[in-house]
Amino acid sequence: MKPLFMEEHHEAYFAWKREGFRDAWCWHVDAHLDIGKTGLGRARLEALEPCRTSEEARQAGLMGNSYLPWGGLHCGNYLYPAITEGIVSKLSWVIPPDLPEGSLLTWGRGHLNDWFELSLAEFDSLQVGESGALAGTLLGIPFEMGTLEQLGVPEQPVLLDVDLDYFLTEEGEAWQDSAEFLEHISSLESLFTTVAFSVVGGFTPDGERRLSEPFGDPRGSLDAPYLAEPIDELAALVRCHKYEEALEFGLVEGWDVESKFLRGTSLQATDRMEEALQIWRELLNSPNLEDDAAAYLHGLCSEILLEFKRLKEALEHSLAGQAADREDYRHLWTEAVAREGLGEIRKTIKLLRRIVRKAESQLFGLKARYALSRVYRDQGKEGLARIELQKLAQLDVTGQFQAVVLL
Secondary structure, eight states: OOOEEEEEEHHHHHHHHHOOOOOOEEEEEESSSOOOTTTTHHHHHHTTTHHHSSSHHHHHBBOOTTTOSSSSSOTTHHHHHHHTTTTTTEEEEOOOOOOOOOOOOHHHHHHHHHHOOOOOOHHHOOEEEETSOOOEETTTEEEEEOOHHHHHHOOSSSEEEGGGGGOOTSOOBBBOOHHHHHHHHHTTOOEEEEOOTTTTTTSOOGGGGGGGGGGTTSSSSSSSOOOOHHHHHHHHHHTTOOOOHHHHHHOOTTHHHHHHHHHHHHHHTTHHHHHHHHHHHHHHTTTOOOOHHHHHHHHHHHHHHHHTTTTHHHHHHHHHHHHHHHHHHHHHHHHHHHHHTOOOOHHHHHHHHHHHHHHBBBBHHHHHHHHHHHHHHTTTOHHHHHHHHHHHHHHHOTTTTTHHTTO
16 A cells, blocks of 8 residues: 655544554654644544544644644644544654653653653653663553664554654754665555655755655655745744744744744743743733633743742633633642742642642642642641651652652
């Protein structure tokens, strides 16, 4: 079967559904994991399941885009519904050799937790084996990540899911030719091969579309190839951490929200927090702002305001964030921090206990439990503080709190 070429990687999810795949092993060759949860709440996931094309999903208001973390399905989160719907039942992430910073175990656990918050069981399951690859369980399915050399070529048929940005350095230059990669995996049996160009979003420069040719696309493009637009150039600067250049780029006509988001990200990354706060507040005043966007932006505002010790303003944004998303306990956390700073200790304790209940099985729950023990101790409630520290000692799979629970 010939590979299916696509401009944006989320099209793989719809292609797998149309082909009727279930319980498949996905071999994800990409510089990014694409397993984010942001923008895909329970209601969106349920509405997305019957959709067989991105156009169906778009008409139902379920599609986001690659420039914003909210808004629905996009190239950075399509693997999440593929797993929750049972299309993918095992996931291997083939990473570029220079992606990990430091040991694969430490970096990998932290990097995965950035994609979506790991549970305690998931964190503990992730271990490095004899081959050097990191393996464990994510979202209830077997997961592994590592370089091609560490993972080896599968002996069973897989969904070969390739993004051309796998072959590119952060500067957008090829570190490996795709023909060489295909030679290395020549023994692999693919159930279905998808190849994403990813020029949209600034992941792949136009000139590197040629990397698709060894996969069987002699033109290096689709019938009507997408050419990078100014918004892609801006996104590429941000993704490559060239924040000063991104700030000089300015806003892109027709992409007001996306441009402002990328600008705000650059401002925050360069520690220009007051200016970033202004951008986030401008975006909060955007017309027809959906709840997931509002929740995300209120979260950014409350974090900055807590850093500035502007506690009443931080509290306002935290409460607004909770109104937009009642499932995300991070808004409860910013409320708790603000209320503690305002001297509202009884409310702080109540909030921390709520977070502990909601996030007990998550890594975040460890942080909340430690904070609860500290507040109890500050209030002279040594017995309650000791109980929380004992529970923390039992649950702490990270070892991060080992020193404090021994005190």
